[in-house]
Amino acid sequence: MLTFSVLTLFPELLRPFAEEALLGKAQARGLVRVNLHDLRQWSGNRHHKVDDTPYGGGAGMVIRVDVVARALDALRAEAPIDEVVMLTPAGQTFTQASAEAWATQGGHWVILCGRYEGFDARVERLVTREVSIGDFVMMGGEAAAACIMEAVARLVPGVLGDEASHQDDSFSSGLLDYPEYTRPPVWADEGVPDVLQGGNHGAIREWRRSQALARTLDRRPDLLPHAGLMPQDSAELLRLGASAEQLAAWNAPEPPAPKQKRRRKPPV
Ligand SMILES: C[S@@+](CC[C@H](N)C(=O)[O-])C[C@H]1O[C@@H](n2cnc3c(N)ncnc32)[C@H](O)[C@@H]1O
Numbered sequence: 437m438l439t440f441s442v443l444t445l446f447p448e449l450l451r452p453f454a455e456e457a458l459l460g461k462a463q464a465r466g467l468v469r470v471n472l473h474d475l476r477q478w479s480g481n482r483h484h485k486v487d488d489t490p491y492g493g494g495a496g497m498v499i500r501v502d503v504v505a506r507a508l509d510a511l512r513a514e515a516p517i518d519e520v521v522m523l524t525p526a527g528q529t530f531t532q533a534s535a536e537a538w539a540t541q542g543g544h545w546v547i548l549c550g551r552y553e554g555f556d557a558r559v560e561r562l563v564t565r566e567v568s569i570g571d572f573v574m575m576g577g578e579a580a581a582a583c584i585m586e587a588v589a590r591l592v593p594g595v596l597g598d599e600a601s602h603q604d605d606s607f608s609s610g611l612l613d614y615p616e617y618t619r620p621p622v623w624a625d626e627g628v629p630d631v632l633q634g635g636n637h638g639a640i641r642e643w644r645r646s647q648a649l650a651r652t653l654d655r656r657p658d659l660l661p662h663a664g665l666m667p668q669d670s671a672e673l674l675r676l677g678a679s680a681e682q683l684a685a686w687n688a689p690e691p692p693a694p695k696q697k698r699r700r701k702p703p704v
Pocket of ligand 1: 522524526549550551552554555568571572574580
């Protein structure tokens with residue numbers, strides 16, 4: 437089973453998140469486990485203080501390395517730990533590929549949520565990974581832990597109702613997801629594309645692939661070199677306005693040769 441043990445100063449921020457919706461259901465079904473631990477338990481002082489002023493001066497407080505070390509020792513005494521993740525804006529950016537790798541690896545992951553100015557630099561010696569969720573700075577690691585647990589847990593087999601439902605997600609297929617529609621069929625003068633209502637599954641597949649290519653070309657062309665494009669995709673990208681130079685830069689395969697028109701046999 438995939439287990440997350442989160443070390444935080446605010447476990448109550450994450451409790452409803454871990455216990456509601458699909459993550460809550462996944463826990464109830466024994467597919468995922470989320471343990472929330474208050475770092476203050478290991479403060480070692482009666483004021484439950486886990487931070488101190490930075491050496492060299494400056495604003496803010498820093499979380500002490502000895503507190504984190506005690507917490508990790510205590511968790512390790514209860515169950516083996518496979519990975520210790522420190523959340524920090526200075527870490528490697530977490531992506532869908534990370535989510536896939538973590539879900540495949542499984543095991544027991546400890547996530548350290550910082551606050552204030554973050555952790556004493558010596559905490560780096562205690563962790564296996566330093567992870568950021570993007571180039572911005574939040575007040576604490578709890579929201580980052582929530583993002584990561586959601587992204588990883590939904591890839592654990594059985595957590596989502598329909599196993600296929602994450603395969604077309606943005607980034608999973610290498611492209612952004614195609615647009616989806618549901619009822620009503622017309623809203624504010626905008627209808628649902630006819631192809632989606634026609635029941636021709638081949639045509640729907642083709643339309644969706646084309647839409648995913650168009651969205652990615654328009655919004656995130658940087659994804660295209662890693663999207664595992666097929667020759668038919670190259671043809672579609674050219675039709676959508678990409679240039680032959682762009683295709684070459686993305687290492688896209690050659691588009692299929694245009695079909696030769698069959699010559700009619702002359703009448704005998
Ligand atoms: C105010 S931040 C500390 C920022 C730190 N002084 C810096 O500039 O790198 C407090 C905590 O929030 C969490 N945090 C903030 N932004 C984050 C991000 N983009 N990714 C992951 N964790 C983040 C980290 O756990 C961090 O220790």
